[in-house]
Amino acid sequence: MQQIFAPNKYAEKGMTKVVAVDCEMVEVDRWSEGLARLSIVNYYGVVLIDKFVIPEGERVTNYRSWVSGVT
Secondary structure: OOOOOOOOOOOOOOOOEEEEEEEEEEEEEEEEEEEEEEEEOOOOOOOEEEEEOOOOOOEEEEEHHHHOOOO
16 A cells, blocks of 8 residues: 655655645643644655754643653
8 A cells, every 4th residue: 555655765855845744732831832843744755854842931831742742
C-alpha cells in the first residue's frame, strides 16, 4: 500500500508546492496556549524542520503529554 507522505529517495529536499505543518501546543499560565514543537514536511515526506520550542516569557502549566507527546 502506498502512503501519501512516504519519502521518495529521488526527491530533493527543499521547496515543493505542497507542505504539511504540525504544531504541538502546551498550556501556559493556565489560560493560554504556547508552541512546544513545530514539524514541517514537504510533499514527498522529507522533513524540512522538526524542532522543540520553549514558550518565551511564559510558564508551562500543562504539557498535555497524552496529546502532544511533549514531556
